[in-house]
Amino acid sequence: MADATGAAACDLLLTGGAVVTMDPAAGVIEDGAVAVGGGRVTAVGTAAELAGLQPSRSVDCRGAVVLPGLIDTHTHLYQGLARSLGEGRPLWSWLADFMWPYAAQLTREDVRAAALLGAVEAARAGTTALLDHHYAPADPETVLAVAEAVESVGLRGAVARGMAGTPSAVARDHGLAGGLFAHSTSEEIELTRECVAARPPGSRVAVWPGPHNVTYADQELLRASAELAHDLGTGWHAHCASTLRDPEVYRDAYGTTPVAWLHDQGLLGPRSTLAHGIHLSDAEVRMVGETGAAVAHCPVSNQYGADGVLRLRELRAAGAVVALGTDGAAYNHRQDLFECMKQAVLVQRMHRLDPEASRSDEALALATREGARLLGVDAGVLAPGKLADLTVVGLGAAHLTPHHDVQASLVYAARGSDVLMTVVGGEVVFEDGRCTRVDEDAICAEALERATAVVRRAGIA
Numbered sequence: 001m002a003d004a005t006g007a008a009a010c011d012l013l014l015t016g017g018a019v020v021t022m023d024p025a026a027g028v029i030e031d032g033a034v035a036v037g038g039g040r041v042t043a044v045g046t047a048a049e050l051a052g053l054q055p056s057r058s059v060d061c062r063g064a065v066v067l068p069g070l071i072d073t074h075t076h077l078y079q080g081l082a083r084s085l086g087e088g089r090p091l092w093s094w095l096a097d098f099m100w101p102y103a104a105q106l107t108r109e110d111v112r113a114a115a116l117l118g119a120v121e122a123a124r125a126g127t128t129a130l131l132d133h134h135y136a137p138a139d140p141e142t143v144l145a146v147a148e149a150v151e152s153v154g155l156r157g158a159v160a161r162g163m164a165g166t167p168s169a170v171a172r173d174h175g176l177a178g179g180l181f182a183h184s185t186s187e188e189i190e191l192t193r194e195c196v197a198a199r200p201p202g203s204r205v206a207v208w209p210g211p212h213n214v215t216y217a218d219q220e221l222l223r224a225s226a227e228l229a230h231d232l233g234t235g236w237h238a239h240c241a242s243t244l245r246d247p248e249v250y251r252d253a254y255g256t257t258p259v260a261w262l263h264d265q266g267l268l269g270p271r272s273t274l275a276h277g278i279h280l281s282d283a284e285v286r287m288v289g290e291t292g293a294a295v296a297h298c299p300v301s302n303q304y305g306a307d308g309v310l311r312l313r314e315l316r317a318a319g320a321v322v323a324l325g326t327d328g329a330a331y332n333h334r335q336d337l338f339e340c341m342k343q344a345v346l347v348q349r350m351h352r353l354d355p356e357a358s359r360s361d362e363a364l365a366l367a368t369r370e371g372a373r374l375l376g377v378d379a380g381v382l383a384p385g386k387l388a389d390l391t392v393v394g395l396g397a398a399h400l401t402p403h404h405d406v407q408a409s410l411v412y413a414a415r416g417s418d419v420l421m422t423v424v425g426g427e428v429v430f431e432d433g434r435c436t437r438v439d440e441d442a443i444c445a446e447a448l449e450r451a452t453a454v455v456r457r458a459g460i461a
């Protein structure tokens, strides 16, 4: 047992399952148990070791596995009402000709409905925290409505407020002036400051600065976002080197590449969280690694758009934090990190033609421990003192029988729909097939009704 001192009573005891701690010192505990009290893990050990505790509630987890909650480090919940549309386009056309016309039609209530839908889907699939990159529409009331929606389902995380700022020449050339990106850099920063004040670091769902894309955003906006994050104690989040075109466009405009510029400006560090980070030179990989910056890797989305393959091994060896993201309901079509874990391994193997290029235990680390590092939450590992954010996955189904290696079973055989229970801060937010805090049927019905109307208005159906 890791530490049972003072844990004679606890709120919740999950006992009898395999416990995948993601703590290198503890590994996987067969016939294990996890005790929760005051929103945190109080003890981890074998079921026998924790048998003397006096829990308010005990859950029999025999035939199941208990693991840290999964952490989605890049999604766009507002895209949920466009799920299943937009197929077969390169990323820029997908954005300019499909996603932005859709986004321009969204009302605040549409976005709230999409965020509720996505958060419910995530909770059902064992996700306990997420980073939502929200930029449509990004007025403070809507940004805060998204945060409220995520929190109302019971999840934690951050909403990165999307911004482009005063149009750069690159932005004007690519149709990024006006519309969704109508504010000057100073206006954007003040609007974001207002949102962070309403949901500062430490909030269950906080707000971060979220410049849309390093290549196209105003350079001054990127400087100001990093500065704001430093001053207010948040992270900041932006798309970066998502496609081959990003560094090419940047080089043509500025004579350097996006990551090299960020590094040159001193903007890379643990607060910098870059979505995708695919097309990096060797030098840029070193820059991300040596500064301790983070990359949100979205393997399903990368394959959907044929955008490229992350340099996973090099980035991790260089010291970068690499975590997993779904990247939106319309560029992935699921908020399911089980699928992302499997694809994270497979895409590396296929790209390198090397079956040892990545493993299931690495994928689990990206989805849990590394996700917590990127998001800055004290979770991702089941150990005493950590936040009690965890997931219980049933192993009884035919597609999970047998499960000689529990970690491999979770990554290669399990699906989000195998999740039995999702717990955030010690609170059960999904159990017995239902989210506990919200009316899922009403959320799905409203989302469907709004989705039908918005795709008609946008002319994309």
Ligand SMILES: [Zn+2]
Residues within 6 Å of the ligand: 074, 075, 076, 133, 239, 275, 327, 328
């Ligand atoms: Zn994205």
